[in-house]
Amino acid sequence: MRAYLSGHAGLIFACFAVGFLCCVWAGSQADKALPPTEGWYSYYAYEINERGAVPYLDFELLFPPLYVYVIAFVTKIFGYRLMVLRVFGVLIYTATGVFACLIFGKLFRKPLVGMIGGMLTAAFLQSESAQIFYDYIRLMDLSVYASIYFFLRYFDGVFRPGSSVEKRDGPFSSDGILGTVFAVHASLYKQSSGLLYLAFCLAALVFAAAVFGQKRDLWRQVLVSFAVCVLLYGGMFLFLASKGALGAYFYYNFQASVGAKGGSLSAVLFGWFFREKKLLFACLPVALLWVGLLFAAAVYSRRKRAERGVKDADGANGADADDKAEQRLMYATAAAALLTVVLCFAIPALAEIFSSWNRSWRKYLPFLFSMLAFPAFAGACIFRRKIRADDGFLCKYFYLSGTAFVLAYAVSMSGGLGESQVAPAFALSAVSFAGIARFPRRRFLSLATAVFMVFDLGISFSVKIRSPYSWWGLDTGSYGEQTTECVIPAFQGIEMNEAYARMYNNVYREIRENSAAEEEIFIFPHMPVLYLATERRRATFTAVQWFDVSTDQAVAEDIEVLKEKRPVVLVLCFIPDSVREAHEQSFREGQKSGLTKMQEFLCRFVEEENYILLSSDTVSAEYTIEVYRLPESG
Structure with a gap:
């Protein structure tokens, strides 16, 4: 030796x-x-560990299953x-x-x-x-x-x-x-x-x-x-x-x-x-x-x-x-x-x-x-x-x-x-x-x-x-701006800028106060970690409605599910036109994606069903996260 x-x-x-x-x-x-797009697989792991979910059958997944089960194993031992x-x-x-x-x-x-x-x-x-x-x-x-x-x-x-x-x-x-x-x-x-x-x-x-x-x-x-x-x-x-x-x-x-x-x-x-x-x-x-x-x-x-x-x-x-x-x-x-x-x-x-x-x-x-x-x-x-x-x-x-x-x-x-x-x-x-x-x-x-x-x-x-994290215009700010923690237990120990901390606090409060644990909510399009953070059930088959992470067919079916179920709370992050057009031009010759169709539906849905706006927080130049509830669920 x-x-x-x-x-x-x-x-x-x-x-x-x-x-x-x-x-x-x-x-x-x-x-x-802490970008809201983090934690996709933490939520999948939560579904597997706590609710016995099976990838591909209980939630849509367009990737091999190994990583899901690795995260499920780690979180089963050390928590979420x-x-x-x-x-x-x-x-x-x-x-x-x-x-x-x-x-x-x-x-x-x-x-x-x-x-x-x-x-x-x-x-x-x-x-x-x-x-x-x-x-x-x-x-x-x-x-x-x-x-x-x-x-x-x-x-x-x-x-x-x-x-x-x-x-x-x-x-x-x-x-x-x-x-x-x-x-x-x-x-x-x-x-x-x-x-x-x-x-x-x-x-x-x-x-x-x-x-x-x-x-x-x-x-x-x-x-x-x-x-x-x-x-x-x-x-x-x-x-x-x-x-x-x-x-x-x-x-x-x-x-x-x-x-x-x-x-x-x-x-x-x-x-x-x-x-x-x-x-x-x-x-x-x-x-x-x-x-x-x-x-x-x-x-x-x-x-x-x-x-x-x-x-x-x-x-x-x-x-x-x-x-x-x-x-x-x-x-x-x-x-x-x-x-x-x-x-x-x-x-x-x-x-x-x-x-x-x-x-x-x-x-x-x-x-x-x-x-x-x-x-x-x-x-x-x-x-x-x-x-x-x-x-x-x-x-x-x-x-x-x-x-x-x-x-x-x-x-x-x-x-x-x-x-x-x-x-x-x-x-x-x-x-x-x-x-x-x-x-x-x-x-x-x-x-x-x-x-x-x-x-x-x-x-x-x-x-x-x-810029610790920047994805299609969703920017968390510079390293020096990350000085504040939010109240969500699952996010404890992570510092973020004030805009993100305020947004997480508002979303967490509104979801917890306006829905019960057994009720279903819907979060659009790429923030499933908030299901985990608030311990609420997902109303749809897809947890993420992003361009190449979900199929058009599954998103279209989920639109019908939302019409029928009318979730008590909606958390919406509308994607800028420039981002959607860039994706659709790259792979679809300009044809609408499932994400665009879902976003257009949700714009109409909140008005037709008279959803009440509870909070609205701008976290980046073109990104605002809004929370809505049904009138009778207050």
Whole structure:
């Protein structure tokens, strides 16, 4: 153990530095800002735990069931306070950052590069203003990063000189099995991104087995991975069948989820590209140059090493692990990263300056980088004999660049590129030169990469400090404005700005005073956490009536339900025309969505049924939340 710790001291420090930075960053955000769109799955968990609800049968769900049951498990033990889940989110985020560090450390065998890659990934994936640390995307990210790490370990075993997986692990590789298990796990959180990633992993194994045909370990792993997929999915199907929800699962996760975006698969797959083609083409020349230079540097460096007979040592403690200058730079970089977080919080003006540097190229350039690097290194694997490069490195870089491309492309199908899934591509494009470099004066390249990382951390952190949460115009205000708590027990421990605290207090009071526990209410369109907070029953099948989270058919049926039931209390947050039109133009060619039809119905409904306005609170520029009750329910 002592020898192992001594041999991996650099990587251990890198992981600790990344984990500590993630913990400080997420911890500082955990008790700040509370958008009404948070807590969807907390409410689903409440329905499962307290009322025996079954997903797909008792409430509409267009996603796989795993995340619902994870949240149900956590809340069953620790209760329904959102602060509990936010602490859970800090752990998820920290683990994700550590795995990112391990990934880049494993690929490049340089602790400094691993630390920089881990910090860049962690900061960038959370810089998207609509992300919450514990949501299903974060758990999918954790599963994906764990899967990537174990597959990289597996490829290390396959291509290690004079060794084989079978000699070390027996006929089945634990790394290959764990990589597949986590890949399947990711697909059970989000079907689009997760299934694409799982399919890519299986395809990458087949490709590697075909290209490196002498490696029979690869063909064995292909069969084992397919068997693991069948076993895990079979278990989930049996569980759903026991609940009577298997058929509904297939309908809502595939047919209905595509239908919720307008029903056009081509619009989902390719529509985003045509909407954003100007920005993509503007970044393309830089991406081509970047990948070309990187590919040339990779081939040159690896060829020179091969000619000298230099082999990477086992583990992530690469060729420069004993380089004192590299170690000092790593310590200084870690300190600078932590100082950047502190300064951004302490000096609002500095955060404003950093956030002003947030540009769209930070998403588009890394995406194009991964899109070009992936086929380039796939070709290098095929023609590796001619370029005389290292088989193991080529295979691992092909796999990681392909993964980065697949994740970025998958998230684009939800409306466009997002920072959360572009993060691996962003970090890979930023650290690759420093990771690959094996030439004189390469320390200057490491120093430049470290300086870039510290500056970019300032941008990512400042974006969230300036606006902890912003989604389609629903903005919670800056970090400094989050100073007030509301009276709702489920929200205890979370500070928000005064407008949100006032709104929550009013909504909570009016619902509790104007409805009984057994009576049904209706909350529109994306605030089901208020059902949980007020302990009231939902009148409709859909809990969320958002564009791609509910089907038009289910919303139309719920309109009829509302006409019949006339809920005693309505809580309405009307969506601005600009937001609705943007969604409908993107996926429906301007045709009305279920949300628009429901909103138009509710405008008429409150007048026709003479609902009485109890409170009205403006929480953001275009968002006002109103509470109504029936005249006879007062």
